[in-house]
Amino acid sequence: MLIPKLAFKNMRGAGLKTWLNAGVLSMAFVVIIWTQGLYQGIDAEASRAMTDAEYGGGQFWMNGYDPYDPLTLQDAHAPVPAPLVSMIDAGRAAAFLVVPATIYPNGRLMSAVLKGVDPDQRVLSLPAAVLKASHTEVPALIGTRMAQSAGLKKGDVVTVRWRDARGTFDAREIEIVEVMSTVVGTIDSGLIWLPLETLREMAALPGQATIVVTAKGTAPGTLPAVPGWTFVGPDVLMKDVKTLVQSKTIGASIMYVILIFLAMLAVFNTQLLSIWRRRKEIGTIMALGMPRGRIVGLFTLEGALTGVLAAAIGAVYGIPLLALTAIRGIGLGASLGDSFGLALSEKLYPVYSVLLVGGTTLLIFLVTTAVSYLPTRRISRLKPTDALRGRFS
Amino acid sequence: MNDGMIIRTTSLVKIYPLGEQSITALDDVNLDVRTGEFAGLVGPSGSGKTTLLNILGSLDVPTRGSAEVLGERIETLSHRKAADLRNRHIGFIFQTFNLLPVYSVYENVEFPLLLLGFSPAARRKAIQAALEWVHLADRAKSRPSQLSGGQSQRVAIARAIVKKPALVLADEPTANLDAENSHGILRTMEDINRELGTTFLFSTHDGKVIQHLRRTITLVDGRVAKDEVRSGA
Ligand SMILES: Nc1ncnc2c1ncn2[C@@H]1O[C@H](COP(=O)(O)OP(=O)(O)O)[C@@H](O)[C@H]1O
Numbered sequence: 001m002l003i004p005k006l007a008f009k010n011m012r013g014a015g016l017k018t019w020l021n022a023g024v025l026s027m028a029f030v031v032i033i034w035t036q037g038l039y040q041g042i043d044a045e046a047s048r049a050m051t052d053a054e055y056g057g058g059q060f061w062m063n064g065y066d067p068y069d070p071l072t073l074q075d076a077h078a079p080v081p082a083p084l085v086s087m088i089d090a091g092r093a094a095a096f097l098v099v100p101a102t103i104y105p106n107g108r109l110m111s112a113v114l115k116g117v118d119p120d121q122r123v124l125s126l127p128a129a130v131l132k133a134s135h136t137e138v139p140a141l142i143g144t145r146m147a148q149s150a151g152l153k154k155g156d157v158v159t160v161r162w163r164d165a166r167g168t169f170d171a172r173e174i175e176i177v178e179v180m181s182t183v184v185g186t187i188d189s190g191l192i193w194l195p196l197e198t199l200r201e202m203a204a205l206p207g208q209a210t211i212v213v214t215a216k217g218t219a220p221g222t223l224p225a226v227p228g229w230t231f232v233g234p235d236v237l238m239k240d241v242k243t244l245v246q247s248k249t250i251g252a253s254i255m256y257v258i259l260i261f262l263a264m265l266a267v268f269n270t271q272l273l274s275i276w277r278r279r280k281e282i283g284t285i286m287a288l289g290m291p292r293g294r295i296v297g298l299f300t301l302e303g304a305l306t307g308v309l310a311a312a313i314g315a316v317y318g319i320p321l322l323a324l325t326a327i328r329g330i331g332l333g334a335s336l337g338d339s340f341g342l343a344l345s346e347k348l349y350p351v352y353s354v355l356l357v358g359g360t361t362l363l364i365f366l367v368t369t370a371v372s373y374l375p376t377r378r379i380s381r382l383k384p385t386d387a388l389r390g391r392f393s
Numbered sequence: 394m395n396d397g398m399i400i401r402t403t404s405l406v407k408i409y410p411l412g413e414q415s416i417t418a419l420d421d422v423n424l425d426v427r428t429g430e431f432a433g434l435v436g437p438s439g440s441g442k443t444t445l446l447n448i449l450g451s452l453d454v455p456t457r458g459s460a461e462v463l464g465e466r467i468e469t470l471s472h473r474k475a476a477d478l479r480n481r482h483i484g485f486i487f488q489t490f491n492l493l494p495v496y497s498v499y500e501n502v503e504f505p506l507l508l509l510g511f512s513p514a515a516r517r518k519a520i521q522a523a524l525e526w527v528h529l530a531d532r533a534k535s536r537p538s539q540l541s542g543g544q545s546q547r548v549a550i551a552r553a554i555v556k557k558p559a560l561v562l563a564d565e566p567t568a569n570l571d572a573e574n575s576h577g578i579l580r581t582m583e584d585i586n587r588e589l590g591t592t593f594l595f596s597t598h599d600g601k602v603i604q605h606l607r608r609t610i611t612l613v614d615g616r617v618a619k620d621e622v623r624s625g626a
């Protein structure tokens with residue numbers, strides 16, 4: 001018990017120096033946890049927004065639909081099978097029809113995808129109800145990104161041209177009844193939302209759909225098997241988002257490593273400096289008969305205890321700070337989410353998991369202890385006579 | 394040692410390598426010190442006094458020859474054994490006091506006892522006695538930075554004798570003290586030597602210290618040039 005007692009005494013005796021070292025180290029703790037929480041928050045937020053607005057509890061795709069291949073879209077439609085119809089009628093799913101088209105905004109030519117949505121559907125959080133309230137012949141809903149790229153605004157009328165089921169080209173005027181602002185770019189860019197029945201009629205595809213989205217939280221086990229349609233679960237749908245988030249979090253991981261490295265460097269430096277500054281003291285306690293091994297243990301423990309103190313200090317100001325940002329959210333400004341390429345609302349809520357906080361604390365503590373130990377090995381090579389003379393070889 | 398010798402060196406040589414050259418700090422030193430002596434190594438700066446004290450204190454090892462201290466052959470001791478010898482039997486007093494700056498006077502004196510594993514009660518008693526020897530019982534709570542040079546050296550003496558060692562090695566203990574303090578600490582050490590039977594070996598070139606010594610061993614260029622027992626001292 002002597003070494004802990006002495007370590008504690010030395011730290012208390014060093015006063016301000018101890019608090020300063022621990023204070024600096026505590027910032028590393030807090031910043032590391034804070035940035036990681038931010039990225040976990042981004043991940044959670046993006047997943048939530050995508051689930052709400054697009055993925056629901058997973059989607060049935062008619063075989064032949066490939067969202068990544070625009071050339072397949074022309075034929076990506078099939079009658080909605082009976083089991084799915086009953087789900088739709090029960091409000092547990094919604095059908096969507098995808099038809100490729102060309103639009104002519106302000107005399108320009110631009111390709112777009114028409115997407116039919118039932119204005120009464122409750123499955124996805126889309127403001128599709130505006131399509132019902134309208135008395136226009138073909139009401140259309142677009143997002144701000146589409147409005148921007150096509151130069152369209154609410155009330156504008158634009159010509160669309162598409163090919164119907166028989167392969168015949170047809171054209172119609174549609175009216176933009178609403179421009180919605182959404183954080184989910186994939187329900188916005190290049191898309192024009194029309195009432196499902198109107199689109200079915202325009203494309204001569206009565207009762208047909210491209211995808212059927214199930215309600216959020218639907219247990220995959222309860223779903224019917226539907227020949228000719230494939231169920232794509234939320235995990236699979238989310239994979240793209242996860243990959244995207246992951247590519248973003250590589251940056252965060254690098255940051256994590258850099259921060260830990262900086263913390264290590266600070267601890268190493270502090271420890272080396274402290275050993276150098278206290279070399280005469282080391283010589284003295286050697287003369288008093290303290291074996292080198294115990295001196296090494298003493299200095300290592302002092303370093304490790306600095307880590308513990310840093311965690312405690314970090315907890316004092318870090319927990320309220322992190323809790324506040326987790327509850328209140330962090331304002332990102334409208335554009336950041338877009339520039340990130342992710343569905344992010346203007347406020348981000350960082351997520352601090354037990355694993356993140358506990359793991360990071362443990363990691364930094366281990367690193368601190370290891371890094372405290374390294375410079376003390378010099379003590380075991382130090383001759384008492386040199387130490388007493390203030391030499392440090 | 395059964396013949397009453399606490400220190401015996403035989404053909405002791407210490408050579409410091411210094412790049413291509415080397416410095417012979419001790420050259421064939423043969424020296425006996427009896428238990429209970431109050432002796433000093435005297436000689437000019439660079440004559441090898443500190444080197445000899447360091448070897449006798451098991452802080453360093455000879456290049457050749459042998460140093461026997463309290464029955465232990467210094468040149469054969471492992472680091473741990475050497476630390477153990479210092480811890481149990483040898484007290485050090487340094488020119489620059491070497492108090493531990495973050496500890497109080499009490500804690501400085503306590504340190505050797507903590508290493509020895511004394512019980513709290515035994516520590517309290519021994520520290521009290523040691524501080525009374527050096528007339529500092531009322532400064533137990535002070536920090537080294539609050540003490541004068543004379544007071545600091547007296548704390549160092551208390552720290553050296555608190556464990557009642559057989560041997561105290563004092564390297565130029567008065568070099569940083571004025572005349573009054575020098576005589577003061579020497580008188581204290583004389584008292585301790587007389588009452589406790591502790592052997593004292595000094596290194597010094599200070600006339601004020603030499604006055605108090607009962608034996609002076611003069612070193613010149615690492616050799617014992619003169620060895621005088623002072624009658625009547
Ligand atoms: N660690 C060392 N390395 C090299 N030379 C040393 C070392 N310590 C002492 N010396 C040399 O050894 C000689 C004796 O030194 P020292 O024992 O300190 O003498 P004193 O204490 O009598 O002044 C001196 O010439 C000194 O320069």
Ligand SMILES: [Mg+2]
Nearest residue numbers: 442443444596
């Ligand atoms: Mg000297």
